[in-house]
Amino acid sequence: MKKFSTAGLLFALACTAASAATSTETPSTAAKCQFLDNAPDQHQVVRGDTLWSISGRFLQHPWCWPQVWGINREQISNPHWIYPGQTVYFDRASGQLRLARSVGSEGGLPTVRMSPQIRMENMAADAIPAIPASVIEPFLTQPLLIEEGRLADAPRVLQGGDGHVYMGKGDVAYVRGRIDGDTVFQVYRPTQPLRDPDTGAILGYEAAYLGTMKLTRAARADDEAHRFVVTSSVREIGVGAQLVPMPPTPIVNYVPHRPQVETSARVMSVYGGVAYAGQNNVVTINRGSRQGLDAGSVLELYRRAGVVADRAAGNQPVRLPDERYGSVFVFRTFDNVSYGLVMQVTAPVRVGDVARSPE
Template structure:
């Protein structure tokens, strides 16, 4: 074997070792996924509201809950301040890269996995507008006949006058309550009957108001009583308040077209006070029997009479004037619970509402 042949073999072995070392170096590289986030931001100006910004940037004021959801720093959606920066749109992504060891060569970039396209049907369903009402569990209703209670609170641990969250209460089951209804682990809504208006026969003509106070979870069952813990307290709870089965509801209320030809009256506010501003609860005299559905919007209006001089007609109704809007949250057979979404002045019991005029 000559020197040239030996040199050739030596070079081949050297190149093979270099290739193997290079492969080991790349194998030692670490793979890391880097999250990225892009978005558009806006600085609040004087007079801005989430409702208005949603209309401006999303072409629908009803998408304001999504704008609120994207900005955790806003504790109350009705209070935003000039100079505060909010995020209007956010898009998350991920890029997978190979992070090289200190002694390795250049990093190798691995392209992100292909994203499965969203179907038109799924996109349409996801982008459907909704109204977000986080306090949905505490809204009351008017029903005729009233709900039959499944039990009654007859004592509280510590003999307190006012019962609140965390307290242990003792419940006397109703005689006609199903045996499998009041079982440990189940939740029940605490409520109280109220007369909807001051009229003597209002419970017969309108129904009975169910005033929601809180939620309890049953913990222990005894032969003649049940122990429960108050897990949520919306309002002060007292001995003799009643229970009915708790039904979980979604705070996202899908918006629906209003029923044509509706013309009704606002019965009263839930707290029996003058409706002085937005987002107060009230009851109306239309319900499922009138094709009213949760998520529908109606206009609150007023209509004045005027006296015509030198005419055979003594008085005449002027055209209706819309001054507010309401949104249906819950429906019963002949009544519904609504939230006032906008009003330019106080609303009194008996105020009228109608299908919005296009």
């Protein structure tokens, strides 16, 4: 399958005046962008760094790095990339991080030149990504969620060539359903339903990605099947598998931010059907674009602490406060469901845990 551009995963950096830093931030958000007490004076960028990990060396909450870099979401069209070998330093006087090169020294201190730098060769490949790009790459171009209502309309595999029930790369497949002029499709089968932990309602069905197919002959009558050829497969494609058109290559610039509206969500599942998630695993939550989430929204993860009985007050039930233990970075949204990458956590993520707007 064709891979999307790595440049689409890069955070944009702009070394602008401090006044631009809060143009899209509320005072309550700004107050939380605190530097670590032991923040270093500088950090030399190396391969393997991400903008999140670099900011985590300096900030208590790495997700709010655009504020201390002096960037707002409107500046994406004029980015400055960070590359291995460059130096990030902590300008303690202004309370900002800056990107610089040492070009001389005076009195033992480096002189910093903040002029733009032009790089002509292999920019996308060399630049530091925002978050671990390879982890979420498959999730951007493969079907993840089949929303309620789309199941009935999706084209489906009737059988393989020569009556085969299972198909692999290079095999013929006969498909019935509306294809609306598309010629390249992804193949999936719905798996477990995603149920809202709060209401029990089914929000959609997770899709098991099987491979891709290309149309070789469209049906010429309503009672005729389309002829396809399997162009790639990661699992066997069986009768009943369903097709969705190949999506366009996504170009996404992620800028981490608080959700547009105050959000309180729940973890619905850990991708892959396992019980627990750790750092760099993918989870689903029961809120999506209709509830104000978009790519780059950051939520903090909380473990519900439960209820204890106050024996001194006649066993009166007392709810303990939820304990924050990490964060999740939303990278893909549907109407009522979002997929997020687990960032720093101090405990495993479990289904049912709370994910809400940073305080």
